[in-house]
Amino acid sequence: MNPIGIMQGRLSPAVDGRIQSFPVETWREEFELARQAGLDCIEWIYETGTDAINPLGTDEAVAEICRLSDTSGVAVRSICADYFMSERLIKPDGALRGEAVEHLRWLLERADAMGVRYIVLPFVDSSSLKSPQEIKGLLSMLRSVLPSAERVKIELHLETDLPPENLVAILESIEHLLVRANYDIGNSAALGYQPAHELSLIAPWLGSVHVKDRIKGGHTVPLGSGSADFGTCFHMIGQAGFSGPFILQAARESGLSEPDLAMRNREFVEKHLVALTPA
DSSP: OOOEEEETTTTSOOSTTOSSOOOTTTTTHHHHHHHHTTOOEEEEEOOTTSGGGOGGGSHHHHHHHHHHHHHHTOEEEEEEOTHHHHSOSBOTTSOBOHHHHHHHHHHHHHHHHHTOOEEEEEESGGGOOOSHHHHHHHHHHHHHHHHHHHHHTOEEEEEEOSOHHHHHHHHHHHOOTTEEEEEEHHHHHHHTOOHHHHHHHHGGGEEEEEEOEEOTTSOEESTTSSSOOHHHHHHHHHHTTOOSOEEEOOOOOTTSOHHHHHHHHHHHHHHHHHHHSOO
16 A cells, blocks of 8 residues: 655644644654554655754754654655745746745755655645746746756645646646646645546646545545545545555544544545555
8 A cells, every 4th residue: 555644743732723833842753653653654844933943954953854764664755845835936926036946946955865755835825826927937936946856856746726727737838757746635625626527637747645634615624524535536546556655634633642643544544545455
């Protein structure tokens, strides 16, 4: 079966009521907690506010990350670059924010030092692409940073709230093996996109998957209690030949410890994967 991982911070108590954030005090402990929950990997978070103390910024701390990964058997394969939700790469008029683009080049180098294979770039919520000018800016930004990505052989996965036809048009325009699509099951359900249609379109570019559930037009809820059609999603993802990790990004729940919830959500994903395995 595919590896199953978790978004960093989901194995630690929420900070200031936030559902997702870099766990400043407990990032080390999360490796062992992930191992105990039967998880294969952690998707690292890089965000504003904690960026100056994020351990991916120094060689010494990266070496510690690698040691913890080796000891626990829990890999760090990816980075979720939430930093660029507030430090936007593209201005409303489509012009590039030079400092942010240069910071992405820096992040690619740090990702290479960590042994990361892909970076998820979120263009949702506060960083959503709202106009044709911003989409042109995205194309310009990708072409600008691709030489840096090629040098370290790290993929850039686009997480957007665009209709699938629009996302495919972007991917076709770039037509580069290092530019892929991130598929967030819950976000697509909240937007009312039909997974059979959406995944059939983006299948050739599918690079990574986030596992969450959301109410259509609403918020994140426990897996299986929202609008996500997990059966169709897993079937289509399997049909696409996806071999990467499924990253848990599920809702927090009261009454369960973070590791226990992670274990339950891992089992939820495993049941869907087992159902796809030929007898």
